[in-house]
Amino acid sequence: MSPQSRTLLAVAVLALALAVPAGAYLKLGTRVGSRTESLRWREFPVRYFVTDASVAGVTAQQFQAAVTRAFGTWHAVENAQTSSTFVGFVQAPPFVEDGANVIGYLSQPGQDRTLAATTFTVDETDGRILESDIYFNTIFPWSTAEAGGTDRYDVESIALHEIGHLLGLSHSALGETELIGGGRRVIAAEAVMFPIAFTRGNIADRTLKADDIAGISDIYGTTTFAREFGSISGRVTKDGRGVQGAHVVAFNPKTGKLVGGFTLNESGNFVIAGLEPGPHVLRAEPLDDGDANSFFDDDFDVDVDFRVAFYQRVVAVPSGGGARDVEIKVIAK
Amino acid sequence: MIGAVGAVTCVRRASLALLTLACVVPAMAQTPGSAPRRARVELTGGGVLAGGYDLGDSTARLTPNSGSSGFEQFSTDNRVRQVVGVQAKIGVVVSPSIVVEGGFRFTQPVYEVRVTGDAEGAPDTTIEETLSQYVFDGSVVWNVTRAAFAGGRVLPFLSGGAGYLRELHEEDALVEEGLEYHAGGGLKWWFGEGRRRFGVRGEGGISIRDGGFDFKDGRRVVPVVSGSLVYAF
Numbered sequence: 001m002s003p004q005s006r007t008l009l010a011v012a013v014l015a016l017a018l019a020v021p022a023g024a025y026l027k028l029g030t031r032v033g034s035r036t037e038s039l040r041w042r043e044f045p046v047r048y049f050v051t052d053a054s055v056a057g058v059t060a061q062q063f064q065a066a067v068t069r070a071f072g073t074w075h076a077v078e079n080a081q082t083s084s085t086f087v088g089f090v091q092a093p094p095f096v097e098d099g100a101n102v103i104g105y106l107s108q109p110g111q112d113r114t115l116a117a118t119t120f121t122v123d124e125t126d127g128r129i130l131e132s133d134i135y136f137n138t139i140f141p142w143s144t145a146e147a148g149g150t151d152r153y154d155v156e157s158i159a160l161h162e163i164g165h166l167l168g169l170s171h172s173a174l175g176e177t178e179l180i181g182g183g184r185r186v187i188a189a190e191a192v193m194f195p196i197a198f199t200r201g202n203i204a205d206r207t208l209k210a211d212d213i214a215g216i217s218d219i220y221g222t223t224t225f226a227r228e229f230g231s232i233s234g235r236v237t238k239d240g241r242g243v244q245g246a247h248v249v250a251f252n253p254k255t256g257k258l259v260g261g262f263t264l265n266e267s268g269n270f271v272i273a274g275l276e277p278g279p280h281v282l283r284a285e286p287l288d289d290g291d292a293n294s295f296f297d298d299d300f301d302v303d304v305d306f307r308v309a310f311y312q313r314v315v316a317v318p319s320g321g322g323a324r325d326v327e328i329k330v331i332a333k
Numbered sequence: 334m335i336g337a338v339g340a341v342t343c344v345r346r347a348s349l350a351l352l353t354l355a356c357v358v359p360a361m362a363q364t365p366g367s368a369p370r371r372a373r374v375e376l377t378g379g380g381v382l383a384g385g386y387d388l389g390d391s392t393a394r395l396t397p398n399s400g401s402s403g404f405e406q407f408s409t410d411n412r413v414r415q416v417v418g419v420q421a422k423i424g425v426v427v428s429p430s431i432v433v434e435g436g437f438r439f440t441q442p443v444y445e446v447r448v449t450g451d452a453e454g455a456p457d458t459t460i461e462e463t464l465s466q467y468v469f470d471g472s473v474v475w476n477v478t479r480a481a482f483a484g485g486r487v488l489p490f491l492s493g494g495a496g497y498l499r500e501l502h503e504e505d506a507l508v509e510e511g512l513e514y515h516a517g518g519g520l521k522w523w524f525g526e527g528r529r530r531f532g533v534r535g536e537g538g539i540s541i542r543d544g545g546f547d548f549k550d551g552r553r554v555v556p557v558v559s560g561s562l563v564y565a566f
Contacts, residue, residue, distance in 0.1 A: 188404030
């Protein structure tokens with residue numbers, strides 16, 4: 001039996017994940033010796049159960065329907081191959097290592113800023129996901145109303161984010177926040193996988209953004225994706241030295257799409273994959289719109305002491321290849 | 334021959350069509366002569382000035398949260414600058430009035446992005462990319478022989494045709510293709526009267542591009558002027 005471990009991820013304000021040094025956004029990973037393997041499902045469809053429980057305003061059937069729609073949104077990504085099957089309702093709660101993928105409610109009053117979370121059982125030898133559960137925290141009010149419930153969080157939006165984790169994605173930093181009452185409030189975001197949810201009643205996160213689509217396509221991309229999409233790789237440097245943990249965003253001025261990535265080592269190397277061919281503007285910024293541990297391990301040092309900067313050339317992304325050796329030079333604040 | 338040498342010098346020095354025309358025009362009345370009606374082929378080579386075009390504005394915009402008015406990370410203003418390049422043509426003289434030409438044009442226009450209004454204070458900046466643009470085209474040239482002047486040596490003409498547009502981004506990372514249609518007119522000024530002779534050619538017109546590097550579907554119109562040396566034989 002392959003060695004297995006249980007890794008906890010959580011949405012809204014915290015996540016623990018190893019960052020895989022390839023692709024936009026972040027992919028979840030696990031250490032295998034000296035390398036990092038992406039977490040991914042090797043067999044589809046993903047078979048999932050839903051806990052047969054209700055909360056105020058949402059029946060188990062409504063909850064299941066919203067979760068199924070969220071799965072369907074990920075499966076509809078044109079250049080990624082994923083699928084899932086709802087097997088049935090169960091009495092078992094999520095977060096029990098029982099070999100079944102269970103999605104349901106849990107009361108987690110100690111996690112008063114965590115709307116929902118995802119856990120995994122993975123094969124540490126190759127990153128294969130063996131089991132994944134998702135819980136929705138019952139201390140928050142929930143809704144499945146088509147237009148969003150007043151003063152309630154939208155199940156489908158949060159499910160879309162958590163299923164992104166379930167499929168192997170970590171968090172994106174494509175968002176802006178403001179500090180309020182010791183916490184962070186989202187001003188705007190351009191990724192469902194941004195770690196902090198929109199406010200109650202908002203259903204904007206029922207729709208995947210370019211960054212999310214690039215991420216899922218990078219993990220489960222079709223041959224068409226490999227042939228027709230491209231990447232940008234390079235470094236972010238400050239005084240000639242690499243900047244670790246910088247957020248790098250590729251903007252396509254033709255489409256208006258944004259896809260982000262990170263520098264994931266001390267050399268400041270980054271790769272942003274899943275980009276449509278065409279010209280891109282590159283921008284590097286410090287990771288200051290979320291807690292660093294929403295994106296990286298606690299022992300990953302994030303350098304935020306630099307000013308926002310643009311790369312001084314337009315970067316043309318080829319089809320099926322990569323633009324390489326880009327160096328974005330930043331200066332200290 | 335003095336007039337010819339003078340004209341050639343001007344072309345070499347400026348290589349811009351407008352300046353070439355400026356050299357040609359004062360010389361028109363200097364040397365009377367006739368058009369080379371016995372020539373079968375015309376070889377043309379020279380410089381071309383193609384106008385720039387606007388690609389429009391584009392904003393890096395994030396989806397606003399409830400109660401937020403929206404968030405613009407930064408804005409861009411995109412355009413392709415006007416550019417000087419080279420061209421070559423070979424024409425077959427079908428009749429004194431009609432020449433059928435095949436041509437090639439090469440330019441390296443600069444795609445310019447003006448980045449402004451960064452929400453986190455990055456200074457405004459302009460970033461660029463150099464494109465390599467090739468046009469392979471065919472044209473029909475109508476020599477307006479009835480309007481020739483300066484003893485027949487200066488010959489107005491009208492031309493029109495179509496071609497294939499190929500644009501390469503830096504390091505040949507990406508190829509963009511399209512069609513090119515053009516129409517215009519100009520003057521040929523011939524030196525000498527024999528079958529083999531030199532001349533200069535200046536013309537202006539419009540180039541309509543369908544495809545290639547653009548942010549919008551549809552066609553765009555680019556003004557083009559050129560100045561060239563012509564050898565007829």
